Amino acid sequence: MAGVNRQHKDRVFRMLFGYEKYKGNLLELFNALNGTNYTNPDDLQIYTLDDVFYMNMKNDVSCIIDNRMALMEHQSTWNPNMPFRGFRYAGELYNKYVVENDLDLNRRKLIMIPTPQYYVFYNGNEKRPEREILKLSDAFKVPVGEGCFEWTATVLNINYGCNKELMEKCSILEGYAIMVAKIKEFRQETEDQREAILQAIDYCIENGVLIDFLQEHRSEVLDMFMMEYDEEKTREHLKEDYYEEGLAEGENIGQNRKLITQVCKKLTKKKPLSQIADELEEDIVLIEKICNLIGDNPDKCDIDKVLKEMENI
Structure with missing residues (x-):
């Protein structure tokens, strides 16, 4: 499977929604977010950048449909800097769009561009509201005044049980939420991380959750989730190291x-x-x-x- 053997591996979220063969999933998610009813996956153009990753995991998905450009990121760790990250990401996407469409920004005629939207899908352990709007202006050193730019990130909590209306409209997103919830549940019962992930995959297949996807990509999904949780463990170890270094420095x-x-x-x-x-x-x-x-x-x-x-x- 393309994407699994790269140096920077994809998250399962990106595989579910960002791969060309599954762009029907992305269309369903776009419709659920926007209240639209697009039916032809071929009307959607996947527009994801190739070199955006968090630690060693790629977690972004982007697409263009009907003159709308949707940017989406998955995060398992709360990050208040998402508006700035999304702003920079959008800039790269628009650079790509200008080059590919041979747009001349020096013309006297107004150049029309796709309307952007930026969503962050969060499923970490920190308690967060179901929906939050983060503003780039919150990071400005000087209070916002006339002529200041604004950019927002709409953060959606996709831990299972949250945003039920959205989940009802996008069964793939709900299935992903169930799978992650089951991994967390089984990890509480066993110290064997690999076993917990396999148990969650088996549970989903037995209960009709993402069944076709998981039957076809069982080993890839296992590999991706193992790396995701290794990343989580790395973050925890870094926190411990910094804490210990801080204690030593303080002493x-x-x-x-x-x-x-x-x-x-x-x-x-x-x-x-x-x-x-x-x-x-x-x-x-x-x-x-x-x-x-x-x-x-x-x-x-x-x-x-x-x-x-x-x-x-």
């Missing part, structure tokens, strides 16, 4: 602050450097450097300034 700063304070007290008592080093059981070279940073007036030492200077020691 080191605390120790240095204590050392500077002790040196200041001993300098106030006019003790020689060798004696200070012996009493504190520290290297005399380090004590000498700290004393130079403290200066001639230890009673008025700026400890925070000395701490900052110690970073270079």
